[in-house]
Amino acid sequence: MSTIKVSIVSSSEEIYSGEGTMVFATGSLGEIGIAPGHTPLLTGLAPGPVRVQNGDDEKTFFCSGGFIEIQPDLVTFLSDTAERAESMDEAEAIKSQELAEKNMQDKESELDYTKAAAQLAEAAARIKTIQKLRKNK
Amino acid sequence: MANTKEVRKQIASIKSTQKITSAMEMVAASKIKKTQNEMQLGRPYSEKIKEVISHIANSSSEYSHPFYEHRETKKACFLVVSSDKGLCGGLNINLFKQVISKSAELNAQGIESNFALIGLKAASFFKSVGGDVVANVQKLGDKPDPDALIGVTKTVLDLHRNGEIDQVYLCGNGFVNTMTQEPKVEQLIPLPAEEKDELTATHWDYIYEPEAQDLLEGLMTRYIESLIYHAVIENSACEQAAKMLAMKNATENAGDLIKELELLYNNVRQAAITQELSEIVGGAAAV
Numbered sequence: 001m002s003t004i005k006v007s008i009v010s011s012s013e014e015i016y017s018g019e020g021t022m023v024f025a026t027g028s029l030g031e032i033g034i035a036p037g038h039t040p041l042l043t044g045l046a047p048g049p050v051r052v053q054n055g056d057d058e059k060t061f062f063c064s065g066g067f068i069e070i071q072p073d074l075v076t077f078l079s080d081t082a083e084r085a086e087s088m089d090e091a092e093a094i095k096s097q098e099l100a101e102k103n104m105q106d107k108e109s110e111l112d113y114t115k116a117a118a119q120l121a122e123a124a125a126r127i128k129t130i131q132k133l134r135k136n137k
Numbered sequence: 138m139a140n141t142k143e144v145r146k147q148i149a150s151i152k153s154t155q156k157i158t159s160a161m162e163m164v165a166a167s168k169i170k171k172t173q174n175e176m177q178l179g180r181p182y183s184e185k186i187k188e189v190i191s192h193i194a195n196s197s198s199e200y201s202h203p204f205y206e207h208r209e210t211k212k213a214c215f216l217v218v219s220s221d222k223g224l225c226g227g228l229n230i231n232l233f234k235q236v237i238s239k240s241a242e243l244n245a246q247g248i249e250s251n252f253a254l255i256g257l258k259a260a261s262f263f264k265s266v267g268g269d270v271v272a273n274v275q276k277l278g279d280k281p282d283p284d285a286l287i288g289v290t291k292t293v294l295d296l297h298r299n300g301e302i303d304q305v306y307l308c309g310n311g312f313v314n315t316m317t318q319e320p321k322v323e324q325l326i327p328l329p330a331e332e333k334d335e336l337t338a339t340h341w342d343y344i345y346e347p348e349a350q351d352l353l354e355g356l357m358t359r360y361i362e363s364l365i366y367h368a369v370i371e372n373s374a375c376e377q378a379a380k381m382l383a384m385k386n387a388t389e390n391a392g393d394l395i396k397e398l399e400l401l402y403n404n405v406r407q408a409a410i411t412q413e414l415s416e417i418v419g420g421a422a423a424v
Contacts, residue, residue, distance in 0.1 A: 007185060011283045011363060014181035029346045040196070042189075043346040044355070067356055069189045076185050078359065 004036040005074040006052050008061055015061055015079070020052040023075055025068060026125075032068075034075050041070040045077060047125040049132060058136075062129045064122050141409065144402040148395055155391035161224070162384035165377045168279060169315060172374040175280070176312070179370055183363050190360050193353065194330075196342045203298070204357050207327050210303040212249045214271065214293055215240060216325065217263075218309035218368050219256035220376040221276055226383035228310060228375060229258045232320040236308050237266070239322050251302070253293050255286070255369060271296065281369045283362065290362050297326055309368040310375035316382065318375040325364065 003019040023034040028044030045066040052059045066079040194205075215236050219229045240250045251269035254260050260273050272292040277285055296302045305326040311319045345352050 007181070009182040009185050011179060011182045011366060012175070013178040017181075027346060040341060040343045041346065042193070042343040042352055042356075044352065067189070067352070067359070069192065071192065076189060078182065078186055078189065078356075 002036040003054065004034065004038070006077075007074070008050060008063065008077040008079060010066075010079045015077075016052065016059065018052070018054070020054050020075075022053040024049075024051040024053075025063070025077070026050075027068060034070055037072050038070050038075070040072070041068070043068050043070075045079065047122045049125070049129040050077060060129065060133055060136075062126060064125075141402060141405050144398060144405060148398045148402065151391050151394050151398065155388055155395070158384045158387040158391060162381055162388060165381035165384060169374065169377045169381060171279070172370065172377055173312075176367075176370050176374055179363075179367060183367050186356075186360050186363050189356070193343070193356070202353050202357050204326050204328050204361070205330065208303050210248050212251065212302045213240075213243055213304040213306060214251050214253055214296065214302040215306045215308055215322075216253045216289070216293060216365065217255065217259045218307070218365075218372045219254070219259035219262075220372065221257040221278075222376070222380075223258065224383060225376050225379040226386075228318060228379040229256075229262070232308060232310055233259070233262050235320045235322050239306065239308075248304075253289050255289060255365075256372075277369065277373075279373065281366070281373060283366045286362065286365055286369060290358070290365055294358060294361065307365065307368055309372045312371050312374045312378070315378045318379055325361065 003021050004023065005018075006020045006023055007017045008015040021036070025032055025034070026046040026048035028046050032043070045063055045068045047064040048062075050061045050063050052061070063077060063079040066077060069076045069078070217232070217236055219232065223229075236252075243250055249269075251271050252259075252263055253272040254263060254270060255274050256277070257275045260270075260275060263270055272289045274285060274289045293302070293305055297305060304324065306322050307325040308320070308322045311321045313319055343349075
């Protein structure tokens with residue numbers, strides 16, 4: 001089976017580097033699936049889970065915003081902050097979501113509002129990742 | 138001649154200073170490991186983003202980014218990365234000297250300069266020598282956070298977009314090894330042209346989702362941010378290395394000083410004894 005080289009990096013560390021037969025991620029224009037031999041593509045990366053399949057083995061990572069570069073033989077995720085999905089704390093995510101919602105209600109300026117909306121999207125994506133992981137277990 | 142009590146006091150005070158400097162040396166030595174580790178951790182991202190950028194440069198893209206554009210230069214901006222704390226030898230001042238000389242060189246060509254500063258030491262230096270400071274961030278701590286640098290980066294890039302500055306230089310210390318740090322002044326914008334590789338041989342381009350311009354704008358900004366972040370991390374490793382060396386020297390100097398003072402102390406003590414003896418002998422002879 002042909003594979004594609006996958007690397008997921010954030011500015012402070014390397015999250016994952018290895019081979020995959022299929023990769024799923026959330027691009028800025030929707031969910032995308034990347035198979036080996038994909039046409040060159042450059043797109044934004046939305047907060048959400050990135051799944052790397054290698055045969056029967058599947059790994060899930062959480063990425064907040066960033067970029068995806070795809071070449072036929074490699075795919076690179078440049079994440080702003082990426083962390084391993086297993087290490088996440090759901091309570092923490094919900095707390096940050098509540099905080100974001102609270103911030104949204106007492107919006108004071110345009111800037112605060114957009115910041116809060118971004119925080120909310122990120123928190124929602126985190127919870128989605130964790131729930132997906134739970135289901136797989 | 139000084140009396141023994143005074144000399145003893147002086148020795149005690151130097152010994153306690155020596156204890157402090159040797160403790161600081163050990164603290165710096167342990168921090169070097171941490172900062173070097175961080176440099177390692179940040180490396181994959183810088184390498185990957187550089188790879189992506191060079192792929193883009195090699196593609197037959199319909200859109201060329203202003204960061205590659207060489208335009209007539211009227212004003213340059215120096216982004217100076219310094220440490221927050223002192224006691225690290227000539228680390229900061231060597232860098233500032235280079236920045237000033239480069240700025241003077243540009244000035245001779247009729248190019249004005251302004252400064253964006255990272256770190257407390259740069260802020261106080263450019264406050265005292267004077268200079269047009271456009272942005273400043275301080276107190277990043279031992280573990281600089283990429284988020285803390287966004288403000289400064291954005292200010293500088295916005296100035297470039299508005300055409301207020303035409304060139305950006307990144308100034309920081311390069312980590313050669315624990316004994317050697319090298320001040321560097323490097324051109325950040327316009328970016329040096331990428332070398333063409335085998336990818337160029339065929340005519341190809343990315344599919345951009347959404348627009349090429351928006352994506353490249355974001356990616357370029359991220360690239361510049363990563364270069365600056367790397368410079369900050371590297372400078373912080375340099376700071377610890379320089380601090381370790383400076384404190385090591387200080388500890389050694391304190392040791393030398395103590396040796397000299399001990400010699401003086403023994404001299405003084407011996408002189409006092411001799412004097413006392415000769416007084417007793419003189420007294421006995423008189424009787």
